Amino acid sequence: MRKAVVLVSGGLDSATVLAMACAQGYACYALSFDYGQRHSAELEAAGRVARVGGAVEHRVIRLDLSAIGGSALTDAAIAVPETPEEGIPVTYVPARNTVFLSVALGWAEVLDARDIFIGVNAVDYSGYPDCRPAFVEAFERLANLATKVGVEGDGFKVQAPLIELTKAEIIRRGVELGVDYAQTVTCYQADAEGRACGRCDACRLRAQGFAGAGIADPTRYQPQAE
Amino acid sequence: MRKAVVLVSGGLDSATVLAMACAQGYACYALSFDYGQRHSAELEAAGRVARVGGAVEHRVIRLDLSAIGGSALTDAAIAVPETPEEGIPVTYVPARNTVFLSVALGWAEVLDARDIFIGVNAVDYSGYPDCRPAFVEAFERLANLATKVGVEGDGFKVQAPLIELTKAEIIRRGVELGVDYAQTVTCYQADAEGRACGRCDACRLRAQGFAGAGIADPTRYQPQAE
Numbered sequence: 001m002r003k004a005v006v007l008v009s010g011g012l013d014s015a016t017v018l019a020m021a022c023a024q025g026y027a028c029y030a031l032s033f034d035y036g037q038r039h040s041a042e043l044e045a046a047g048r049v050a051r052v053g054g055a056v057e058h059r060v061i062r063l064d065l066s067a068i069g070g071s072a073l074t075d076a077a078i079a080v081p082e083t084p085e086e087g088i089p090v091t092y093v094p095a096r097n098t099v100f101l102s103v104a105l106g107w108a109e110v111l112d113a114r115d116i117f118i119g120v121n122a123v124d125y126s127g128y129p130d131c132r133p134a135f136v137e138a139f140e141r142l143a144n145l146a147t148k149v150g151v152e153g154d155g156f157k158v159q160a161p162l163i164e165l166t167k168a169e170i171i172r173r174g175v176e177l178g179v180d181y182a183q184t185v186t187c188y189q190a191d192a193e194g195r196a197c198g199r200c201d202a203c204r205l206r207a208q209g210f211a212g213a214g215i216a217d218p219t220r221y222q223p224q225a226e
Numbered sequence: 227m228r229k230a231v232v233l234v235s236g237g238l239d240s241a242t243v244l245a246m247a248c249a250q251g252y253a254c255y256a257l258s259f260d261y262g263q264r265h266s267a268e269l270e271a272a273g274r275v276a277r278v279g280g281a282v283e284h285r286v287i288r289l290d291l292s293a294i295g296g297s298a299l300t301d302a303a304i305a306v307p308e309t310p311e312e313g314i315p316v317t318y319v320p321a322r323n324t325v326f327l328s329v330a331l332g333w334a335e336v337l338d339a340r341d342i343f344i345g346v347n348a349v350d351y352s353g354y355p356d357c358r359p360a361f362v363e364a365f366e367r368l369a370n371l372a373t374k375v376g377v378e379g380d381g382f383k384v385q386a387p388l389i390e391l392t393k394a395e396i397i398r399r400g401v402e403l404g405v406d407y408a409q410t411v412t413c414y415q416a417d418a419e420g421r422a423c424g425r426c427d428a429c430r431l432r433a434q435g436f437a438g439a440g441i442a443d444p445t446r447y448q449p450q451a452e
Binding site for chain 1: 321
C-alpha cells in the first residue's frame with residue numbers, strides 16, 4: 001500500500017483532501033502543527049478529522065511560529081478582520097505552507113512515502129501567495145533536490161487536489177466521499193468548543209460554499225449577542 | 227541598514243557566515259532551532275556566537291523534529307557513527323535545511339529583510355543533498371513564489387557564501403574576520419560543557435580544517451578514557 005503524508009489542519013479543505021487520498025488507496029499519515037495559532041479547537045478538530053477520516057497515524061508537531069509574529073493568526077496584537085480585505089490579508093502567516101510542507105517532506109522521507117497532500121486552494125484564497133499552483137510546483141522541485149529520495153530515487157509528488165476547485169465544489173466532492181463536515185473547524189476565532197464566529201473571512205467563505213453547493217451547513221456557531 | 231536573517235547553529239560554519247554578513251554591513255538577525263538535537267551545548271554555543279558575533283537579535287524556535295525521527299542527531303535509538311560512512315550519513319536530518327530556511331523566510335518577511343544567510347557547504351558535506359548549490363537556488367526560487375515580498379516586491383536572496391569553500395578556507399576567512407572559534411561547538415555528541423568527542427565525522431572534519439589552515443585548533447575536547 002502506497003503511503004502518503006497528508007497535512008490536516010482541522011478545517012474543511014484538508015478533511016476533504018484526506019478523504020480523497022484515502023479513496024485513492026493511500027495509507028495516510030496525518031500531520032498537524034501546534035504553531036501558536038489562536039485556539040486549540042483547530043487541533044482538536046484535526047485529531048477528530050484524522051481519526052474519523054481513516055488516517056493510519058496522526059502526529060502533531062510543535063513549532064512556535066508566534067515567535068516570528070507577523071500574522072493575525074499567531075500574534076494576539078493583530079486583530080482578525082471581519083470585513084474582506086484588499087490584497088494579502090493579515091491572516092496570512094508568513095511562509096506557513098512552506099514550513100508545513102518542509103516538515104511533511106521530512107516525515108515522508110522517514111516513512112518512505114512518496115506523496116504529500118496539501119489542501120491549498122487558489123480560488124478562494126487568491127490573496128495567499130503560497131496557495132497557487134506555481135508555489136506547489138516549486139516546492140515539489142525543491143523536494144526532489146533537498147532529499148535522499150529525490151536525488152537517488154523516484155522522487156516526491158506534492159498533490160494539491162483542491163487547488164482549482166471552488167469551495168462549493170470541494171464540499172460536494174467531500175460529501176460524496178462521506179466527509180462529516182460537522183467535525184471540522186474553519187473559523188479563525190473559534191471558541192473553546194470549536195464553535196464558529198460567523199463573521200471572519202474563513203466563516204464567510206465556508207458558509208458561501210455550503211450555500212453554493214446546496215448542502216445544509218452543519219457548522220456550529222457561537223451564540224450571538226443581541 | 228539592510229537586514230539579514232542568519233541561521234546560526236553554534237557551529238564553526240554558521241559563526242563564519244555571521245561574521246561575513248556583519249562585515250558586509252547587514253544588520254543580522256540570528257535564528258536557531260531547538261529541534262530535538264541530542265545536546266543543548268549546541269544551542270548555548272549559538273547564543274554565544276550570536277552575541278559575540280554582533281547579531282542585533284537572536285531567536286530560538288522550538289520545533290520538535292525528533293517527532294519524525296530518522297536521524298542519529300534527533301533519534302536516540304540511532305548511534306552517531308565514529309567511522310566515515312558511504313553515501314548519505316545517518317546524521318542527515320530529513321529536510322532539515324528546508325525546514326530551517328522556511329522559518330527563516332517567514333521571519334525575513336516579518337522583519338522586511340531580503341537576505342537569508344546559511345552556512346551550508348558542498349565540499350565537506352557532499353553526502354547531504356540539502357547542502358548543494360542546486361538546493362539553495364531551488365529554495366530561493368520557491369521563496370520568491372511563496373511570499374508577499376517575492377510576488378509583489380524585489381524578492382529574497384538566499385546567500386550561502388561557504389558553499390564552495392573547504393573547511394580550511396572557511397577557517398582562514400573566519401580568523402581574518404576575528405571569529406573566536408573557541409565559542410563554537412561542532413561535535414555531534416558534545417558533553418554538557420560543550421566539549422567535543424574528537425571521534426565523530428564532524429569532529430574529524432573540523433580538526434582536519436584547522437590542520438589544513440595551519441591554525442591552532444581551539445576546540446575543547448572531552449577527557450579521553452585510558
